Amino acid sequence: MTVAIGIDLGGTELRAAVVGADGGVLAHARTATAALEGPEAVIAQMADLVGRIAPGHAVIGVGIGSPGPLDAAAGVVVQASTLHGWDDVPLAALAEARLGLPVRIDNDANVAALAEWRFGAGRGLRHMVYVTVSTGIGGGVIIDGKLLHGRGSLAAEIGHMAITDTPIRCSCGALGCWEALAAGPALGQRATETGCWGPVTARDVSRLAEAGDATAARLLAEEARWLGIGFANLLHLYAPEMIVVGGGVSECLPAMRADIEAVIRRQAMPAYRDVPIVAAALGHRAGVIGAALLALP
Ligand SMILES: [Zn+2]
Missing domain, CATH: 3.30.420.40 (ATPase, nucleotide binding domain)
Structure with a gap:
């Protein structure tokens, strides 16, 4: 073989x-x-x-x-x-x-993105966006059955699209990047700043929400809002048939799904709203x- x-x-x-x-x-x-x-x-x-x-x-x-x-x-x-x-x-x-x-x-x-498209959650599609949400946010875009590269392979730096004018500094130096608002460390920091638990990570918030903690659930809803705004942008930009979400924060996807879908219904034009947001399959x-x-x- x-x-x-x-x-x-x-x-x-x-x-x-x-x-x-x-x-x-x-x-x-x-x-x-x-x-x-x-x-x-x-x-x-x-x-x-x-x-x-x-x-x-x-x-x-x-x-x-x-x-x-x-x-x-x-x-x-x-x-x-x-x-x-x-x-x-x-x-x-x-x-x-x-x-x-x-x-x-x-x-x-x-x-x-290639792996999820050929053998994972996006099998058989022609248009797919892969988003990884962990310590940062990265992505890969499959359009017309091909990986999108752009000049110098710089396409799809989706973590650095600005989604707010909130003065939150990103690791890239700019303000209001999606990564600075929605990656794991941002969720962990918002949770830590509540003062409810001491220093906590995104994973801790997920566990607390699962155990029924109302503050953690509210934090996940806020995380879902930031993720949903970014997803709506990706729907408009790339017209994928599916958005596949990997990375550590994707483990919270089931708990955030309803809130993410509500944001997409609000932010995305009608033709884009029925695109499934699916967890990556290959880990x-x-x-x-x-x-x-x-x-x-
Ligand atoms: Zn940035």
Whole structure:
């Protein structure tokens, strides 16, 4: 069977898997990313993981999902804020030289979008938007059956669309970005500021709401409002058949669904309102499966 290796380069964990053309994971390995040691050290880690999982498989190539921004066509990581010393790194060329296999790269949200589209929640669609809501908000857009890249692969930085003039500073330096309002840390901070529990995270809020806490439920409703405003923008911009939501905060989707849908009914024009908002199906595996898809026919 034709197989490729998918590598998910994260700021904390480096994962690699042998993936078949049917999306099945045949072997996998992972290690803590040497995030402070520079690109050469991390590429050596990749070679070590590939050496552990590749034997016995007819591997045709390697795909790497990396933090961005990155230029997928050029194979260059422009900047990876979670990795020390990763500025203008020709990752595809360096990894090819080290691994002896063809290597393609794309950003981590794009490869997760590819995986959810081909083998996950968005199977069979032609138009889909993938949104990951965790420590930040990222996205990947499938339009007309193709991943949207734009100039320098910079398309779909959806976390940085401004959705309010509330003076809340984003990690990118701008004010009022969707990520600054709706990513996990924003929910955690709003919860902490209530003074009800001491320092709490988005996950804590979710658990408290599930246990019937009224303040936590109100915080989730506010989170749903910010998410819903962003989703309505994505519906108007990209006209997807489905919005697929991954990342840690997506675990709260069932509890927020009614509020999100109410915002979309209010914010989106009628033709866009019936688009399903669906939880991602592949979890952590989306990273390696989508990366492998870069190298599969
Ligand atoms: Zn921003």
